[in-house]
Amino acid sequence: MILGIDIGSRSIEVVGMAGGEVVEKRRAPTTFNPVAQVRALLDGLSARRAVATGYGRKLVQDLDLGFPVETITEIKAHGLGAAHHFPEGRTVLDIGGQDTKAIALLPGGRVGKFEMNDRCAAGTGKFLEYTAQIFQIPVQEFGLYALGGDAPPIINSMCTVFAETEATSLMAQGVRPENIALGLHLSIARRTANMLQRVGLAFPLIFVGGVAHNPCMRRLLAEQTGTVEGETLLVPAEPDMTGALGAALWGETLARS
């Protein structure tokens, strides 16, 4: 078996592949002890080699797992993983815990051009998690909640802290909370669409990463990019496993060469 391990800021995913098929999928929160989490996730798995990706990719190399571990960036991993699901894909959007990446795909899932948010977590899963707290709603339900809105106010600030200030003052003005939640989602969708334009958005667009689970983000992203879900906007069944899948695919490529 060949493993792909994606150590992100919020969660760790492991994909095991054998003979080109996914045979193992595991997931755990990153916590403040990612090394222990990786060890627990790999418990009982025997592999020939592994490829690690994500922020913690360098951690795995020092674990002495008994098989070789290479690293690739999450940009390359998401490109490969997304193209595996949808070979016709031309652009990839990954909204993860801490980072947003827009990737122009070349044939075979290779990365042409990419854009990434800068050091601030504006417009990422972290932003949604933080703002969901204002509404005292679990982040997993925040998208559905926001879909209950119908007249989103424009939220200008992408800074997480300032966005909270803006949301709070909108509440004080009596704006319906569902609309504020929708406005917060819209601010991310707008920013993300801009980033996609900068890499030369071409269709189909593949949306991956944990935030792709959020139905409101999917709808707004389709609106902002002029795409149709299921046609020009494609989301794999388990979007947050894409990075680990891409890493495992790269491991297979390495094993063949």
Add this chain to the structure above:
Amino acid sequence: MSEAYREMWENLNLDLAAHDGLLSVLGKFYGDIYMSQQGRLKGMEYLDFVLSEVHGLRIKELQDAKAQGRKIVGTFCVFVPEELALAVDAVQVGLCAGADAGREAAETLVPRNTCALIKSFIGFKLARLCPYTESCDLIVGETTCDGKKKAYEAFAEHAPMHIMEVPQTKTEAARALWKAEVLRYMEKLEELTGKKVTAENLAAAIKTVNARRRALQRLNALRAAVPAPISGRDVLLINQVSFYDDPVRFTASINTLCDQLEERIKAGDGVAPADAPRVMLSGCPMAVPNWKLPYVIESSGAVIVGEESCIGTRNTRDLTDESGLTLEQMIDALCDRYMKIDCACFTPNAERLDNVESMARDLKVDGVIQYALMFCQPYAHEGIKVERRLTAGGIPSMSLETDYSMEDVEQLKTRVEAFLETVR
């Protein structure tokens, strides 16, 4: 070294405790980034020594020069003609501007969203951390961007300043303005030193500075070899040291190093594997100890083979014509040479695009990484044009914006590694 120079630093009115802290951080940083490199050439020991004595022996030399009646002129920009300072037997040095020092104090004089380089030179002065600034009899500023020209107004309250107006176009009128500024600066230097610029001393000065440029040109040409014979970190350091070391000693040392590089190339040895991605850096200058991005790039497996920067080829590409016989001819030759500088302050600045592209081809690079300091408008603007030109020429490129802080190192690593994955 700190004990031996304590009295000297005290006399320069440095904040000794803060200065000790700065030196220890600098020492550790240097150790991590430079001493850890494999396969460095013997010629680099000279630079290690110069850098270890950057606030010690070199400052002592400046104090000795002052005791002999020579004047110290500090600068921040490649537009200030060193030839004129040397002609009147002054010492020209670049000033501290590459570390996050005295930022809070600096933000009382300049706005918060000012680039790190400007905040740094102001911060170094206000926090009394730069023995170069404190040794200067004159500091020469220049109007290469709005941030700098306004910062110098504030800085002049704290240091003896002379400002040169650098034109922003390359028309005849601009050339005339620049010549007037060169002559005005010459008068200022003559007044400061009590010595006259003559055809004889200026000719000698032009030769001295050209010799240093030739040594650095030679070094840059050697980097076209595959595998690259020297790391980009080391060449950046060489370029940085060229701004404050004695020009004659520096030139001799770099030529010795180049001899070693030639042997290494002949033997087919490289500082990185032959298949390591070759990267060129382009954009804003990097003053000591701004080594963050080069370190991130080279520790990601690439080798930097060129710096299209003021601390790089922009400072060394063009020589001054040495054939002038009269003072007037030499001044004209100087003006012509400096007007070729393709600083982003010029509008339009089409020659820079040509220079970036031809340099990338000559050095056989796999990609160009554009570096802009956050809030540096001129280079951020040109970054868009440069990227377009390189893309049209089939040369991969990526733009990064950062400052002197370390908080974005991991993000930078991810971007750089991802870029290298696309060019491999």
